Amino acid sequence: MDLILDIGTWISLLIGSFFLLVTGFGLLRFPDLYTRIHAGGMADTLATAIICFGLALQSGFTLISVKLLFVVIFVFLTSPTATYALAQAAFVAGLKPRLDGFEGPSEKPATNNDDD
Amino acid sequence: MRTLSLFFILLAVWLLLSGIYTPLIIGFGVLSCLIVVLIARRMDVLDKESFVxxxxxxxxxxxxxxxxxxxxxxxxxxxxxxxxxxxxxxxxxxxxxxxxxxxxxxxxxxxxxxxxxxxxxxxxxxxxxxxxxxxxxxxxxxxxxxxxxxxxxxxxx
Amino acid sequence: MTIFSITAFAILVSVAMALARAILGPTAYDRILSANAIGTKTVLLIAVVGFMNGRPDFLDLALVYSLMNFIGTIAVLKYFKFGTLRGGLSDTRDKDL
Structure with missing residues (x-):
């Protein structure tokens, strides 16, 4: 029984780590702010849920699992709000998304509105 | 009604997070939940939307x-x-x-x-x-x- | 267990990538996004390190950090947008988009 739980933890944590690395890679690779937001959303949702699930397998039915559940719920409730605030602030400030697809990471950066 | 359910939800969260069940700590929990509920009533944030x-x-x-x-x-x-x-x-x-x-x-x-x-x-x-x-x-x-x-x-x- | 170390390492590498994006920019919003992403990963790192050392009490810190991360992001965005933390957000809507 312990072995099955350990294997479950291994698998979930490995999947979570994989998605975290993909998130970091996407943050570096995507061409403009709005596409990077999508990449950041991956770490907020599936990676958090699956890593906390893997940790909960180790602790069993205790208050620790409840705390892990609270972490997931808080992140799931707050992350879209923060993302929306960020996207809306950038949009209102006049940062236009690039809609022409992907032309390589070394393209010119998106319109720079640092002083807005 | 909403005030009462907010109080019990807060109390449940306290009990789940604290994990220490001595009368003193639970008393502190009840007290802080009461204060939060009173502040929430005073700030008038307990409308229909805040209750899902x-x-x-x-x-x-x-x-x-x-x-x-x-x-x-x-x-x-x-x-x-x-x-x-x-x-x-x-x-x-x-x-x-x-x-x-x-x-x-x-x-x-x-x-x-x-x-x-x-x-x-x-x-x-x-x-x-x-x-x-x-x-x-x-x-x-x-x-x-x-x-x-x-x-x-x-x-x- | 080894898997906790592996996960912690993956989280740290991911944080390093987000940090690189925060340094590269180019806009301030990219940097706020990176800060938010690093915050989320820090929550996971605290939880995993707590389990790694056999001290799951660290989860309380992770909980508080997830809330602080949200409030911090909103506060920085608001400060960045208005140049002040005073007043409400209610009058932002009427600007033409």
């Missing part, structure tokens, strides 16, 4: 459905990170939210943001401006499936 639990059990089935959507969307975005030339087709479009009250619109907009691949950029009246990462993600929002489900759970309230 009367949406009923349909909310649970919606969360399960939403989680499956999130898993699928994560897979799509991960594909997009590795093969951007093939999959990355950013688009900006607006959809109509058919929910009547603000709470439904917020649930809908936040659900769109929560699934990677689509992000709510702006929410004004009942128009939601969405940024989609791939054509598949954009079509998924345009088809209105999520909108219908959110309207469904809001209809009960």
């Amino acid at each position: 639990f009367n949406l009923g059990p349909k909310l649970l089935t919606y969360w399960v459905w939403l989680f499956i959507e999130i898993v699928k969307a994560n897979y799509d975005v991960a594909k997009c990170v590795f093969f951007p030339r093939k999959y990355l087709r950013p688009s900006l479009f607006s959809v109509k939210a058919t929910q009547k009250d603000d709470l439904g619109k917020v649930i809908y907009a936040n659900s769109i943001t929560l699934t990677p691949g689509t992000v709510t950029v702006d929410l004004h009246e009942d128009t939601i401006l969405v940024h989609g990462l791939t054509t598949g993600a954009a079509e998924g929002v345009k088809s209105g499936d999520m909108d219908r489900r959110v309207s469904d759970i809001m209809g009960k309230a």
